[in-house]
Amino acid sequence: MEHDFWHQKWSEGRIGFHQMEINAYLVSYWEKVDLAVGAKVFVPLCGKSKDMLWLRGRGHDVLGVELNSNACLDFFKENDLVAKTEDTELFVSHACEKLNLLCGDFFALTSESLSDVKGVYDRAALVALPMEMRADYASKLIELLPKGVKVLLVTLEFDSPQGPPFNVSGEEVKNLFGQRFKVERLGEAVDGDRQEVVWLLSD
Ligand SMILES: C[S@@+](CC[C@H](N)C(=O)[O-])C[C@H]1O[C@@H](n2cnc3c(N)ncnc32)[C@H](O)[C@@H]1O
Structure with a gap:
């Protein structure tokens, strides 16, 4: 997807993907990721997801890229938070206590930015x-993430080539991530004509 596609969606308010509530799979399955309080959690392509607030509420340092x-x-505005803004070479960082949103392209991240x-x-x-x-995204994540990182991934399975969102089969998840991670299907639920699937990827 070109950057303009997403900028247009945001400028026209066509953001049906944004959830007003905390994602139910996050709440149900996050304990499987089993992280210590204070551990840093990366949220790629984060939008303005309220799930980041939930993760911060669990004591995590949250790093998003959008x-x-x-x-x-x-x-920040909608959640009554005040951000300090800083320009770096490739990203603009908007940060407050335990939350840092890097504004820029996920594909420009370096492993240094995700080292912890x-x-x-x-x-x-x-x-x-x-x-x-998706292949580039998975390779980039694999390249960026330090050893020992665990990933909670939510995918959708449905019978259409159209998107976004796109159908991502279990086979594709294993092909994309199986060379680096143990890929475990934690659960699924039917939502209309789609199946939502939750995965744990771990070293
Ligand atoms: C479907 S939305 C999901 C947002 C969020 N994860 C959520 O659950 O609400 C995808 C988001 O990725 C952002 N995005 C798309 N391509 C990106 C890229 N290359 N780097 C950073 N963000 C990107 C879009 O602007 C959009 O906000």
Whole structure:
């Protein structure tokens, strides 16, 4: 997906992916990731997801990356948080206590920026990307993440080639991540004509 596609969605308010409530799979399955209080959690393609607040409430340091600057700014405004903004070479960082949203391109991240990450929460990130970008996304995550990181991943399975969101089969999840991670299917639930599937990826 081109950057303009997402910027247009945000500027037109076509953000049906944004959830007003905390994601139920996050609440049910996060304990499987089994991280210590204070451990840093990376949220790729984070939008203005309230799930980041929940993770912070569990004592984690949260690092998000999001392309659209209004999404980043709205996250702080809508949650009554005041961010300190700093320009770096590739990203603009908006940060407050235990929350840092890097505004910029996920594919520009370096392993240095994620060197102290212990966990990853991917909801509506992998499935937001078309197939050829999903392969690049998975390779980049694998390249960036230090050893021992665990990933909670939510995918969607349904019978259509259209997206986003895109259908991502269990076989594809194993192909994308199986070379690095043990891939465990934790659970699934039917939502209309889609099946939502929760995965734990661990070393
Ligand atoms: C489907 S939304 C999901 C947002 C969030 N994960 C959630 O659960 O609400 C995908 C988000 O990824 C952002 N995005 C797309 N491509 C990106 C990229 N290359 N780098 C950073 N963010 C990106 C979009 O702007 C959009 O906010």
